[in-house]
Amino acid sequence: MPKIHVLDHPLIQHKVTYIRDINTGTKEFRELVDEVATLMAYEITRNLPLTQKEIETPIGKGMSGVLAGKKLGIVPILRAGLGMVEGILNLIPAAKVGHVGLYRDPETLQPVEYYVKLPSDVSERELILVDPMLATGGSAIDAVHALKKRGAKNIRFMCLIAAPEGVKAMTDAHPDVDIYTAALDEKLDEKGYIIPGLGDAGDRLFGTK
Ligand code: PRP
Numbered sequence: 490m491p492k493i494h495v496l497d498h499p500l501i502q503h504k505v506t507y508i509r510d511i512n513t514g515t516k517e518f519r520e521l522v523d524e525v526a527t528l529m530a531y532e533i534t535r536n537l538p539l540t541q542k543e544i545e546t547p548i549g550k551g552m553s554g555v556l557a558g559k560k561l562g563i564v565p566i567l568r569a570g571l572g573m574v575e576g577i578l579n580l581i582p583a584a585k586v587g588h589v590g591l592y593r594d595p596e597t598l599q600p601v602e603y604y605v606k607l608p609s610d611v612s613e614r615e616l617i618l619v620d621p622m623l624a625t626g627g628s629a630i631d632a633v634h635a636l637k638k639r640g641a642k643n644i645r646f647m648c649l650i651a652a653p654e655g656v657k658a659m660t661d662a663h664p665d666v667d668i669y670t671a672a673l674d675e676k677l678d679e680k681g682y683i684i685p686g687l688g689d690a691g692d693r694l695f696g697t698k
């Protein structure tokens with residue numbers, strides 16, 4: 490069974506509160522999303538395997554941990570997922586970045602795929618799929634299908650805000666994908682927006698409304 494992890498670190502919660510605020514403008518919104526993505530990446534990488542390496546300090550020799558060479562990949566769902574990439578790369582600069590382009594048809598709420606470009610060794614990578622919002626779950630579910638179709642085996646999904654409807658749909662469709670979110674909100678409205686959520690993530694990030 491996939492697990493839903495609500496990352497309740499106080500700094501994450503504090504920043505998400507300001508991300509949600511209607512009075513937070515585009516510049517500040519972008520900066521906060523970037524910062525929260527870094528903090529979330531810090532939390533979700535806490536189980537990365539380490540290997541011991543011989544070191545020599547000015548005082549003497551010893552052993553110390555280094556990352557055990559796990560290959561990571563970050564895959565934003567376009568467009569709003571882009572806002573989380575730099576924040577993760579701050580911590581994991583060697584990660585490769587793929588892209589999945591999807592938008593949600595405003596009438597049907599169904600995702601429409603328009604672009605997929607992934608690292609060539611995607612099947613060997615541990616992937617973090619990122620999108621600020623998990624609403625109906627349609628976009629994330631299709632994005633995971635797009636990754637699996639191209640060989641991905643190890644996928645985690647990271648978002649800022651999830652709705653229970655999206656968590657259930659994602660859990661049913663992809664029981665192997667763990668979900669990491671900063672907040673699990675109440676429900677969706679009749680247009681598929683998360684209540685209270687933060688509004689339209691792409692529009693707020695790119696100033697398109
Ligand atoms: C938003 C958001 C997710 C999707 C979530 O993108 O960034 O990708 O909606 O909704 P769902 O869980 O119901 O599929 P949108 O479709 O607005 O596209 P955009 O990023 O291009 O603005």
Ligand code: URA
Nearest residue numbers: 624682683688689690
């Ligand atoms: N997409 C968004 O950007 N916001 C929502 O609340 C739901 C889907």
